[in-house]
Amino acid sequence: MTILFALLLACAGEGRVDDILALTGDPVAGEAVFDSSCASCHGAAGSGGSGGALSGGDPQGVAETVLFGNDEMPAFDGDLSDQEIADVVAYVTEVL
Numbered sequence: 001m002t003i004l005f006a007l008l009l010a011c012a013g014e015g016r017v018d019d020i021l022a023l024t025g026d027p028v029a030g031e032a033v034f035d036s037s038c039a040s041c042h043g044a045a046g047s048g049g050s051g052g053a054l055s056g057g058d059p060q061g062v063a064e065t066v067l068f069g070n071d072e073m074p075a076f077d078g079d080l081s082d083q084e085i086a087d088v089v090a091y092v093t094e095v096l
Contacts, residue, residue: 020063020082025090033084034091037076046096055096062089 041051066085069075
């Protein structure tokens with residue numbers, strides 16, 4: 001039963017990332033979100049700090065990491081809206 005639940009959760013997560021990527025991200029708005037939610041760890045210019053340095057990247061991977069977190073980074077699901085995540089993705093992949 002646990003494996004089935006994990007598979008269902010993974011499929012739901014993929015759909016959520018697809019929904020975020022379908023939005024038009026605004027890198028200007030994304031910079032404001034980045035400044036308030038990401039810069040404390042990743043640095044004001046994304047050059048790193050307690051979080052890794054950021055530049056470019058795969059939009060899907062950035063969206064997944066922001067939404068679900070990873071071993072070192074917290075998840076922002078519930079803290080940021082889908083549009084805010086799309087904006088941060090645009091900022092990280094297009095500007096940094």
